[in-house]
Amino acid sequence: xxxxxxxxxxxxxxxxxxxxxxxxxxxxxxxxxxxxxxxxxxxxxxxxxxxxxxxxxxxxxxxxxxxxxxxxxxxxxxxxxxxxxxxxxxxxxxxxxxxxxxxxxxxxxxxxxxxxxxxxxxxxxxxxxxxxxxxxxxxxxxxxxxxxxxxxxxxxxxxxxxxxxxxxxxxxxxxxxxxxxxxxxxxxxxxxxxxxxxxxxxxxxxxxxxxxxxxxxxxxxxxxxxxxxxxxxxxxxxxxxxxxxxxxxxxxxxxxxxxxxxxxxxxxxxxxxxxxxxxxxxxxxxxxxxxxxxxxxxxxxxxxxxxxxxxxxxxxxxxxxxxxxxxxxxxxxxxxxxxxxxxxxxxxxxxxxxxxxxxxxxxxxxxxxxxxxxxxxxxxxxxxxxxxxxxxxxxxxxxxxxxxxxxxxxxxxxxxxxxxxxxxxxxxxxxxxxxxxxxxxxxxxxxxxxxxxxxxxxxxxxxxxxxxxxxxxxxxxxxxxxxxxxxxxxxxxxxxxxxxxxxxxxxxxxxxxxxxxxxxxxxxxxxxxxxxxxxxxxxxxxxxxxxxxxxxxxxxxxxxxxxxxxxxxxxxxxxxxxxxxxxxxxxxxxxxxxxxxxxxxxxxxxxxxxxxxxxxxxxxxxxxxxxxxxxxxxxxxxxxxxxxxxxxxxxxxxxxxxxxxxxxxxxxxxxx
Numbered sequence: 122x123x124x125x126x127x128x129x130x131x132x133x134x135x136x137x138x139x140x141x142x143x144x145x146x147x148x149x150x151x152x153x154x155x156x157x158x159x160x161x162x163x164x165x166x167x168x169x170x171x172x173x174x175x176x177x178x179x180x181x182x183x184x185x186x187x188x189x190x191x192x193x194x195x196x197x198x199x200x201x202x203x204x205x206x207x208x209x210x211x212x213x214x215x216x217x218x219x220x221x222x223x224x225x226x227x228x229x230x231x232x233x234x235x236x237x238x239x240x241x242x243x244x245x246x247x248x249x250x251x252x253x254x255x256x257x258x259x260x261x262x263x264x265x266x267x268x269x270x271x272x273x274x275x276x277x278x279x280x281x282x283x284x285x286x287x288x289x290x291x292x293x294x295x296x297x298x299x300x301x302x303x304x305x306x307x308x309x310x311x312x313x314x315x316x317x318x319x320x321x322x323x324x325x326x327x328x329x330x331x332x333x334x335x336x337x338x339x340x341x342x343x344x345x346x347x348x349x350x351x352x353x354x355x356x357x358x359x360x361x362x363x364x365x366x367x368x369x370x371x372x373x374x375x376x377x378x379x380x381x382x383x384x385x386x387x388x389x390x391x392x393x394x395x396x397x398x399x400x401x402x403x404x405x406x407x408x409x410x411x412x413x414x415x416x417x418x419x420x421x422x423x424x425x426x427x428x429x430x431x432x433x434x435x436x437x438x439x440x441x442x443x444x445x446x447x448x449x450x451x452x453x454x455x456x457x458x459x460x461x462x463x464x465x466x467x468x469x470x471x472x473x474x475x476x477x478x479x480x481x482x483x484x485x486x487x488x489x490x491x492x493x494x495x496x497x498x499x500x501x502x503x504x505x506x507x508x509x510x511x512x513x514x515x516x517x518x519x520x521x522x523x524x525x526x527x528x529x530x531x532x533x534x535x536x537x538x539x540x541x542x543x544x545x546x547x548x549x550x551x552x553x554x555x556x557x558x559x560x561x562x563x564x565x566x567x568x569x570x571x572x573x574x575x576x577x578x579x580x581x582x583x584x585x586x587x588x589x590x591x592x593x594x595x596x597x598x599x600x601x602x603x604x605x606x607x608x609x610x611x612x613x614x615x616x617x618x619x620x621x622x623x624x625x626x627x628x629x630x631x632x633x634x635x636x637x638x639x640x641x642x643x644x645x646x647x648x649x650x651x652x653x654x655x656x657x658x659x660x661x662x663x664x665x666x667x668x669x670x671x672x673x674x675x676x677x678x679x680x681x682x683x684x685x686x687x688x689x690x691x692x693x694x695x696x697x698x699x700x701x702x703x704x705x706x707x708x709x710x711x712x713x714x715x716x717x718x719x720x721x722x723x724x725x726x727x728x729x730x731x732x733x734x735x736x737x738x739x740x741x742x743x744x745x746x747x748x749x750x751x752x753x754x755x756x757x758x759x760x761x762x763x764x765x766x767x768x769x770x771x772x773x774x775x776x777x778x779x780x781x782x783x784x785x786x787x788x789x790x791x792x793x
Contacts, residue, residue, distance in 0.1 A: 139396045139410040147417045153424035158188060190316035195423045195438075196416040197325040198314075198378045199388060203415025204332055205374040206389030207407045211343050212367045217278055219389030220256075220375035224284035226386075228259020229379035231288040238299055249324065252380035253373060259284055260372050266786040280786060282555065286720070287779035290772050298766060313437040314382050314423055321381045328377045329412075335370050336408055343367055344404045385439040387446030387616075388415055440624075447620035478739045481732065485746035489529075492753040496525040500757070501764035524647040524756055526655040528770050530662045531711040532721050532752025536744040537669055538707040539722035540729075544676045544737060545700040549730075552723035553589070553708040557617025559722075561592025562705075562712035564621060586709030592617060593701045621717070647715060647756060647770055654714075661710055668703060669741060675700060676737035716771040720778025721748045727785070751777065 155164075162170060162184045170181035171189070202220060209218040220226045232255020236243050243251055263280040270276030316322075336343075342363045378385065392415035393407055401410045422445060423438045497518055535553060542551040542558075553559045565588020566581060573580070596613055675696050678686050686693050708722070725748035729740045755773035762768060 139399045139401045139406070139414065142395070142399050143410065143414045143417055146414075146421050150417060150421040150424050153421070153428070154192060157424065157427060158184065161188065186318055187316055190319050190322050191314050191423070192420065193322040194314055194316060194325065194382060195420040197322060197329050198382050198385065199392075199416035199419030200412035201325065201329050201332065201374045201378050202385060202389045202419075203392035203411040204329075204336060204408070205371040206415075207393040207404075207411040208336060208343070208367050208371040208374075209389070210393055211404050211407075212364050212371070213277060215277060216394065217390060219387075219393075220371075220379075221285070221384070221386045221389060222278055222281045224259040224263045224281040224288070225256045225372055225375045226259075226379050226384045227285045227288035228262070229253070229256040229376045230384055231255060231292055232258070233380070234292055234295055238295065247380075249377055249380040253376040256372050256376035256379065257369075259288070260368065262783075266783060269786070269788075276786070279555075283779055283782055283786075286554075286775055287783075290775040290779070293772055294768060294776075298763075313439070325377060325381055328374065332370060332374045333408075333412070339363065339367055339370070340405050340408055383437070383439055385419065386443035388419060388442055391415075391446050391449060392418060444620055444624060447616050478734065478742065481734075482742055482746060485743065485750065489746055489750045489753065492750055492757070493525055493529065496528075496753055496757045497521050501761045519652075523650045523652045523655040524760070524770075525753060527647040527650040527658060527714040528752040528756035529749045530655070530658040531715040531770075532725075532748035532750070532774075533662055533745045534665065534707040534711040535722040535752075536725035536748025537666070537741060538704040538711070539726040539748075540737075540741050540744050541669065541676065541700050541704040541707075542722075543726055544680050544740075545697050545704070547680055547682075549727075552720075552726070553704070553711075554717075554720060554722050556592075556596055557613065557621070558589045558592050558596075558705065558708050559712050559717040560617050560621035562586070562589040562709045563717040564588045564624070565591070565709070566713065567624075581713055584709075585713050586706045589708045589712070590702055590705035593705050597697075597701065648767060650714060658710065658714060665703070665707055665710075666745075670738075672700065672703070673737045673741070676741070715752070715774075716769065720782060721752060721774055724748075724778045724781055725751065727782075 158164075158167070162180045166181065167184070169175070170178075170184045174181040174185040176182065206219040209220070209223060210216055212218075229252040232251050233248055236248075236251045263277060263284055266280035266283070267276035375389070393411040396407055396410040396414050399410075401407045419438070419442065422442050426436055426438050426441045429436055500521070538558075539552040542553070542556070543549055553562075562585040565584040565586070568588070569581060569584035595617075675691070678689060678691060679693070679696065679700075683693055686696075725744040726740060728747050729743040732743065734740045734743045752770060752774055755777060756770040759768040759770050759773040762773075
């Protein structure tokens with residue numbers, strides 16, 4: 122049965138119809154707006170301020186040029202994003218599709234950042250065309266990456282996730298070297314709705330009206346996409362033409378919003394899903410109610426944000442929308458009974474002849490020793506390139522070895538954690554980064570910094586591990602009911618990652634000085650790792666490696682299935698909990714060393730399996746060596762590529778890993 126038909130049969134969750142649900146939220150938002158605006162300007166002066174504001178009265182000027190345009194922008198932007206989300210979901214037959222998860226918003230935002238830095242003259246004619254070009258390119262990349270998987274829901278989400286990570290990494294690199302130039306675009310890119318004129322409403326209104334008109338013209342053809350392809354063709358629907366036209370319309374709507382107000386996460390998936398669960402089963406109904414509900418939801422969120430005081434008054438509405446949307450999606454996931462559980466994306470192309478583990482390990486360890494020697498003894502300094510033997514190389518050894526050691530330990534731990542997660546959940550796409558576990562470890566550390574800024578390394582490790590394990594528990598609760606299906610696990614990871622990014626944005630906007638000490642770490646820098654911390658990390662790696670080696674039998678049996686494991690006398694619940702706890706501790710320590718973002722936990726286990734190492738012991742050993750090798754190489758590249766500036770190792774690993782995985786998906790190796 123077609124996936125869209127299943128979506129239409131989703132049970133009604135909300136007792137109120139879309140009309141009453143939208144109306145109730147609109148009344149609350151209206152009451153908040155009237156109260157706030159009345160405090161700014163007495164209601165008796167509103168008509169005069171709207172028609173002919175007194176230039177000598179600052180309250181009237183703010184009312185006319187700032188508050189009213191902001192309210193209108195909320196309504197227009199919310200309606201456009203929700204309409205785009207409804208179209209994306211219908212065309213792609215994917216209830217999770219929306220501008221954020223498909224990489225459209227990330228592509229538009231990165232295009233604007235690059236243009237502002239390197240070709241600002243292109244912005245003189247308006248930034249919407251630049252945003253549209255970036256959004257279109259982002260959508261094309263996502264479609265190309267998922268093409269070999271026939272645009273399956275999981276493949277599309279994964280491709281969008283990779284593109285979001287990749288664009289975010291490039292943005293982070295640009296911010297490191299052009300912080301002052303991009304400071305304004307940082308807050309704007311997080312979805313700030315502050316206005317000082319009516320330009321944004323004038324730009325958004327005609328685009329929304331045109332979008333609604335085109336969507337109405339395409340409504341019948343799009344509704345036919347709820348049928349199987351053969352049935353739709355039999356009814357005279359040109360699927361290719363309709364898909365291309367509808368996707369172009371949705372991309373244009375999303376790009377217009379990004380160009381005007383920045384990225385607003387989750388709204389494109391929240392509004393269509395909520396109205397569907399409230400009873401709007403037909404696509405025509407969602408075309409009406411999704412824009413209305415999205416407009417009201419963003420309006421209400423913005424009113425709540427404007428109620429903040431003090432340092433929190435500058436929190437971007439887009440970031441707040443992501444934080445408010447994440448808990449709702451966690452609540453919603455178990456209720457999406459019809460979410461298509463497609464084949465898991467794994468790169469299990471084993472060779473006919475089983476490779477010799479000893480030979481490959483010897484080659485890998487030799488390459489790792491060479492990379493460590495290169496990282497310790499060769500690099501750029503103030504005196505130029507220095508290598509073994511040389512006075513400069515010896516003098517810099519004291520500073521270099523903690524960084525190299527931290528990269529090696531982090532790469533090894535993330536690789537081991539990735540193998541443990543994949544084998545314990547039976548999901549080949551499980552990894553600390555994709556499932557949001559690294560983000561959970563980061564949240565634990567951020568919470569500790571706000572409670573006890575001068576906490577020691579042991580306490581920091583405990584906080585990061587606790588955050589990672591708490592995230593794992595959430596993943597277990599959400600995934601266990603549906604057998605750790607890839608689509609649900611990936612969406613949960615996307616939700617956690619987006620919520621984490623939104624929280625960081627909110628904290629940065631709040632201006633708390635405690636966040637400044639975490640900026641370099643969040644980018645994945647090893648610059649602040651001391652020799653003592655590096656030595657401690659090595660000891661922890663040895664201990665955790667020994668623990669992982671003793672659990673190889675569990676890792677070998679669990680992928681065989683629940684029935685087989687139980688028949689062999691294994692208590693799968695306790696075993697899986699112990700393995701996930703081990704993965705959480707590994708992830709927490711690695712996150713402390715290199716920050717929350719890299720693809721090592723996903724990439725190294727896949728490389729090991731592609732080489733033919735499917736047994737638990739062999740995969741653990743080979744993945745550990747490969748992960749360490751990649752991270753040590755990334756550390757060396759980051760220190761020397763743009764000397765005297767240092768690119769954090771986490772960003773370099775993400776850039777390298779993103780390219781690798783994009784190539785993997787283009788070849789179809791990640792979609793078998």
